[in-house]
Amino acid sequence: MVTRAVTQLYDDVLRPSGVRVTQFSILATIGRMREANLKQLEDTLAIDQTTLTRSLNLLERDGLIERSPHPDGRVKAMRLASKGARVLEIARPLWAQAQDQVLRELGRQRWADAHRRLAHLLHLAVEKRRLRRKRQHMPARSTPRRAGPRTPKRHTGG
Numbered sequence: 170m171v172t173r174a175v176t177q178l179y180d181d182v183l184r185p186s187g188v189r190v191t192q193f194s195i196l197a198t199i200g201r202m203r204e205a206n207l208k209q210l211e212d213t214l215a216i217d218q219t220t221l222t223r224s225l226n227l228l229e230r231d232g233l234i235e236r237s238p239h240p241d242g243r244v245k246a247m248r249l250a251s252k253g254a255r256v257l258e259i260a261r262p263l264w265a266q267a268q269d270q271v272l273r274e275l276g277r278q279r280w281a282d283a284h285r286r287l288a289h290l291l292h293l294a295v296e297k298r299r300l301r302r303k304r305q306h307m308p309a310r311s312t313p314r315r316a317g318p319r320t321p322k323r324h325t326g327g
Contacts, residue, residue, distance in 0.1 A: 175271065182267035186260035188233075191216070193264055195224055196257050199234060199249055206244040215294050228253070 179190035188196065198213055199205050205213075211221055225247065228234045233253035236245045249257065272280050 178270065179264065179267045182270070183260055183263050186256055186263055187231075188256060188260055190264075190267075191220075191224055192228060192233075193257075193260050195221070195228065196233060196249065196253055196260070197264075199247055200254065200257055204246045204248045206239065206246055208244070210247070212295065212298070215291050215298070 176190055179193075183190060183193055186193070194214060195210065195216075198210060202209065202213075207218070207221065207225075210216070210225075211218055214221065216224075225234065225236075229236060231252075232250055233256055234247050235250045236247050239246045275283065
């Protein structure tokens, strides 16, 4: 509920730029990196792949980003289109305005505490994603698991 309220505040302030806060974050990250692939954005922004892909498709449709094949052919590189750079130029001061409003309403100390806690949660989410990926790439077990319920061993006494 708090997240929704904060997101709504940023979205309202960013409205004149034509992007929402999630789209702004993606554009700002691509702009900072100059070029990024899906995995880099997913790791940097801690956004799940489905949400990120949907947002990237919208940004590409609107002419804000461009995708091109990476030289190795396995991934696509994304960079800001000139329209995306212009939108980002408009959105940055609006984002700063929203940030100032949140700081005024929360106060610096509460903002610092919230930021620290959110950074910790982000770290945990990124670590969880990293471990999940690592497990997905582990080799299969050499001995298959038995199917069905386990039956207890019987002791014959002794």
